[in-house]
Amino acid sequence: MPWVDTSTLDRKALNSSDNQQVYCGLDSAVTVEVLGELRQLFNQPPAIYNFERALQAPYLEMMQRGWLVDELSRRAASTMLRERLEHLLQKFHLLTSAICDRTINPASPKQLKELLYDSMRLPEQQISFKGTRRVSTNREALEKLEVYLYARPLVSLILSIRDIEKQLSVLETEIDSDSRFRTSYNIAGTETGRPSSSENAFGTGGNAQNISPALRFVLIADPGMRLCQIDLEQVEARDVGWFEGVLFDDWRFLNACESGDLHTNNSKLIWPELPWTGRAGEDRKIAERLFYRDFSYRDMAKRGSHLSNYSGTAWTASRALKVPLGIMEEFQARYCRGRAVEQRTGLGAIEPAYPGHPRYWQWVSQQIQTIGWLTTPFGRKRHFFGRQDSGETLREAIAYLPQSTTADRMNLGLWRCWKYMPEIQLLGQGFDSITFQFDEGLSVDKVVGRALELIRVELKHAGRSYIVPGEAKIGWNWGVVVTPEDVARAKTANKRLSRLNPDGLIKWKPGIKDSRQRATGLKRIMT
DNA sequence: GACCCCCGCCAC
């Protein structure tokens, strides 16, 4: 289409294709106009802007490359889950047809409400979320209904059906004809600088950042290649510790993060009645015992401390961790809140382990109410436009600094690996992790060692140097060798644990001899 | 059938 004056253009007279070109032109023109305004506002673009632009290359490369899917395993798992789903649905319909005279769709919250709260006359379960309370049929509501014996079979069926349908929706995502899962990364879409991941522009693939660990085994290295995933260890917690050190010269939390096993120590704080021995290895094993569903005590402590770091209340932690409120109040008193909860817990004066946390929250609150913005150590500035005195705004701001710092730290590491290691091929970014593949003929130690070096981002303050160590895993598929479910299943069946996913990721250490041979064909059987 | 919001739920 030639140049046109859009102000005098009769767009109704245009055909669809020409109209789209006009729209495209207008959209581009607006972007250019905005750029012009920004150039007047800033002499030079902020460094973080140039960084975002530099990230386009590695992210586009990941998006184009995609990630090979093991079709055989994927179909086998999907078939097995379909069969199990059919079986459960039959049971569900048998039960519900006896209760009310129609077919209930377990995927419909509306129909479930009618079934549970009208036909069965169970008490309505109110769930509060973001300030509003509403009647719900979510997992939390259903679990509350389990006190009614006659509700139990239904609750268990609904939850199992939901779980399987969720897994199927991931396994049955449409992928490309070359068997590759291609996600679309948006590197400038979030408030914090995290990338987001979604279905690609051609309608295939999906969010690669929320695939549950139990399903990751379907994503594999290309033939002749090996996978490596590098995680930043407890990165957000360490960042909170760093801020407290820099701001208040209080290094206690960072020291704790750096000195040993933070989450096991927190487990000891929350559940002092477990048979702790004082020996690190044994205590970690105790902390890794299953506590609730697939979660170990250690997992729960990890979530509890994470919540508490971000000013989550004992009430919320108790709800999320399924631990009685009193227990969480005591945990928080000892963990960071100290005397703030003294009266309610009746514990008397408590010297908390990490009083820097409330102090950090206080500092953030003061920043928001005076200047209205925060800047991370990587120079990412965010204005907070919410009400300056609202708890909601404060909580966003408290989470912003560590979350954003982690995003930029990981992305800087990702960019460096892309720039300086042509021998690796990036496959994915998972907020505090990256995954790549490299030729099996290369030295694992050399490649992984170099990537770990490049991931190190050093910050300095008053003579103290701060880095977040990376932890590497290697294998041929993205799954874990043994899932927590496998462990639980072996335990209930009183059987020895067998390696169910021999190609999965195992921890890398310098000099490790990974004597495994890549398996061919279908190895993993979902039971 | 396209579109949108709600609900429930997955990740870090």
Add this chain to the structure above:
DNA sequence: AAACGTGGCGGGGGTC
């Protein structure tokens, strides 16, 4: 009284 944050997706169920 309210009660950590950042995201994306699929299905239901409504409207146009």
